[in-house]
Amino acid sequence: MRHKILKIIGLVLIIFVLLFNLGKFIRTRLISIGLSKGKIVFHSLVDGDYEIYTMNINGTGLKQLTKNRETVTNSATDANPSFSSDGEKIVFTSWRQTDDQEIIRDQRGRAIGEGTSPNPTSDIYIMDSNGKNQTPLTYHSRISLDPKFSPDGKWIVFYKLTDGRRYTRIIDSKGLNQRIFNYGFYHFSPDGKRIYNTFESELSVLDLDRDTNKKLTNILSSEKVGDFQQLPREFIADFAISPDEKKIVLVVKDRSQDMRLYPETLIFYIMNINGSGVEEIYRFTDPTDASPIILRIRYSPDGRYVAFLSDFIRNSKLDKNIYLLNMENRKLTNLTEGEGIRQTRLRTIIDFDFTPDSQKIFFIADIWPKNMRRALFFHKLKGLAKYILFRIRMPIYDNKYTCTIDIDGSNYRRIAKLPDGSELGSFSDFIHWQE
16 A cells, blocks of 8 residues: 555656646747747856856756866866857856966866966966867966957957056967057957957057057047046946947946036947047936946947946946937937836846847846745755755855847846856856857
8 A cells, every 4th residue: 555655656746747847848938939049158156156157048958067176175266258259169267276286288178287376366268168178378367357259259358457457458269469458448340350449548449460559539528527536527438339340339428527416427429430420429317316337338230229238326226227229310218117027026137138130138137036035935945955965055045037128128028047146247248149
């Protein structure tokens, strides 16, 4: 009798698992209807320390790429991943080279010896998109962060902290021919041969073959503001290059005369690629006198729109939204302020991109659950079990999802959840759209 009861219980469990997986399979196929195929890269604390993962945007195909037990005595952090434009390579930051001995590898990833560093360091690594051939491009370079490929895959740009200052550095994909510039915003030309940049405050273009940096604009005020720091009143907050490399949309941050007073303004300009024909197209302020901060700006693939992610500082809190600027009628739309999306308890937006057809915005968002107490209880219960069984600590609770919304602000869809503790690279190409 007891044997029959166990068989029935086992059969019920098997049926439950099969139905659960069938329901999950059907849901995945339903949410994938009409959705462009894409893969995202991110780092996550889900296994106890930061590792790099890839995942299809519909939640399938989760793959861990790094297992950072590369030091002799300690584990290390792998973070800030970014795709090459063809999706074949990933660059990332790794803290494998610490003051402990670390394993030095050749270009094929083979261990060739051990090295030491007197100070904790982070270095730039490159690997195949399947996690193979992990190779350092810099060695014991102190703090190097946020690597990003050129469109042709020949160059990598990253930031490095030296003597308390941040510099922009460019190296080739083999870790050679390094060049050093002042810190600033930058974007590659579509062919990867030029870097449009703010390394010298105004907008310039760097020809990588000729190693020449040509100034394109002269629009910033020389006036200073602030009682103590005397910072420039205007500075370039970011810019975007049209897909045909004929136009540039430039965003200038205009501080108030007294930095303690609001509002501050984002001024949008459009110009020809050579810096001529500068025209102001929009002034972005907030009716509640909050201070706007632009975090990311992108041109749509068809060149008809510019979208940007912005924070407003309201009562010491950040309020992130995605805005769409129509380049034909110069109309600005807040895509993420609608009642439908706000009812989902959206907490913050992390990053975004246009879909290849320019008809949707794909974004990563942290979304509160409907019942936070219940969610936290199960999170802690899962964390306790994970620690007892595997001695792995759970990250702080989050609830990040891949999402889409149409460019008119309608048809918001929450698609798939990322692993706990997941983050994107600060300046990364976090998504690769597949044909």
